[in-house]
Amino acid sequence: AQTVTQSQPEMSVQEAETVTLSCTYDTSESDYYLFWYKQPPSRQMILVIRQEAYKQQNATENRFSVNFQKAAKSFSLKISDSQLGDAAMYFCAYSRAGGTSYGKLTFGQGTILTVHP
Amino acid sequence: DTGVSQNPRHKITKRGQNVTFRCDPISEHNRLYWYRQTLGQGPEFLTYFQNEAQLEKSRLLSDRFSAERPKGSFSTLEIQRTEQGDSAMYLCASSFRGTGAYEQYFGPGTRLTVT
Numbered sequence: 001a002q003t004v005t006q007s008q009p010e011m012s013v014q015e016a017e018t019v020t021l022s023c024t025y026d027t028s029e030s031d032y033y034l035f036w037y038k039q040p041p042s043r044q045m046i047l048v049i050r051q052e053a054y055k056q057q058n059a060t061e062n063r064f065s066v067n068f069q070k071a072a073k074s075f076s077l078k079i080s081d082s083q084l085g086d087a088a089m090y091f092c093a094y095s096r097a098g099g100t101s102y103g104k105l106t107f108g109q110g111t112i113l114t115v116h117p
Numbered sequence: 118d119t120g121v122s123q124n125p126r127h128k129i130t131k132r133g134q135n136v137t138f139r140c141d142p143i144s145e146h147n148r149l150y151w152y153r154q155t156l157g158q159g160p161e162f163l164t165y166f167q168n169e170a171q172l173e174k175s176r177l178l179s180d181r182f183s184a185e186r187p188k189g190s191f192s193t194l195e196i197q198r199t200e201q202g203d204s205a206m207y208l209c210a211s212s213f214r215g216t217g218a219y220e221q222y223f224g225p226g227t228r229l230t231v232t
Contacts, residue, residue, distance in 0.1 A: 004159075033219045044121075045160075045208070045223040091159050095219060100172055103148055103212055103219060107159030 002027045004094050006108035013082045014116050020067075021077045021111050023092030031097040034068065035105070036077045040088040048090070051075065053097070079113075087115045121224035123209050129230045130199055137195045138227045142211030149192050150221060151184060152208040153177065160208055166192060199231045 003026045013019035025034070036048040051059045051068050058066050063083075067076045079086055092108040122141045130136050142149050147168050152160035163182070164174045168189035178184075181199075186192040196203055206228050210221040 035219075037223075044225045045210075047220060047222075050219060093159075097219075103221070104150065104162050104165060104173065105152075105160070105221065106162070110157070110159050 002029070002032075002094050002096070002106050004092050004106050004108040006092055006111050008111045009109070010112045010114070012114040012116060013079070015084060016081055018078060018080045019082055019113065021079075021090055021092075021113070023075045023077070023108055025073050025075065025092070025094050027073070027094065027096075029096055033095045033097055034066075034075045035093040035095070036064070036066070037091045037093055037107075038086075038088045039091065039110075045091070049077065082115050084115050084117060087113055089113075121209055121211055121222050123207075123224040123227050125227060126225060127228050127230075129232065132199055132201060132231055134199055135195065135197045136199060136229065137193055138207055138209075138229075140192045140194070140209030140211075140224060142191070142209070143222055145213065146211035146222070147189065147214050148212045149186055150210045150212075151192070151194055152210065154206040154208055154226070155204075163194075163207075196229075199229075201231045204229055204231045 005024045032053045034051045037045050038048050039045045049061045049064050063080045065078045089110045091110050093105045096102050124139045150165040151163040154160040164184050166186040181197045184194045206226040208226045209224045212221045
C-alpha cells in the first residue's frame with residue numbers, strides 16, 4: 001500500500017520570504033502522480049501543483065515549485081514570496097497512474113502554514 | 118460551472134440515527150470520490166464512482182455506509198446507525214475523464230457531529 005508522510009505538523013514564514021514544505025512517500029509503482037493541495041481554514045481544498053513521476057523536470061506554478069526526487073521518494077513544495085493568503089493547511093497526496101484505482105488520492109497528515117506579516 | 122456542491126454543510130445527529138449526504142459534482146465530470154477527514158488529519162479515501170458504477174470501496178466503509186450515484190450525476194452517502202466515531206468532515210470530489218482524472222475538484226464538505 002502507498003503511504004505519504006509529512007513530518008512537519010506546522011511551519012511559519014514571514015511575508016515575502018520563502019518556505020519549503022516536506023513530503024516523503026512510499027510506493028512500489030513506477031508510474032504515479034504527486035500533488036500538493038491547499039486547504040484554507042473553513043474553505044474547500046484546491047490543487048496547488050501536480051507532478052507526473054515520469055517527468056524529470058520539476059513542476060512550477062507561479063510562486064509554487066516542487067523538488068521531486070524520485071529515487072529518494074521525496075516531494076517538497078517551495079513557496080516563494082509568501083503572501084498572507086498562502087496561510088492554510090497543505091497536504092501532499094499520491095495517486096497511481098493507470099489501473100482501476102488511478103485518480104484515487106492518498107494524503108499525508110498535512111502541514112499547517114502560518115504567514116506572518 | 119458552479120463547482121462541486123455538498124449538502125447539508127453541517128449535520129448534527131444523535132447516535133443511532135441515519136444520515137444522508139448529497140454531492141453534486143461538476144457537470145460532465147464522470148468520476149466522483151468520497152473522502153472522510155477527521156480534525157487535523159488528511160482526508161481518507163472512502164469510495165469512488167465512474168459514471169454510475171461504484172468501482173472501489175475502502176475497508177473504512179463499514180456495512181453501515183452505503184453510497185450511490187444514480188444515472189451518473191449526483192451522489193449520496195448514507196450512514197446508518199451512526200456512532201460517535203463517525204463524526205468527521207465528509208468530502209466529495211469530482212474529476213473529468215482521461216488525464217483530467219488526476220485533477221480533482223473538491224466540494225466544501227459536510228461536517229457531521231454525532232452526539
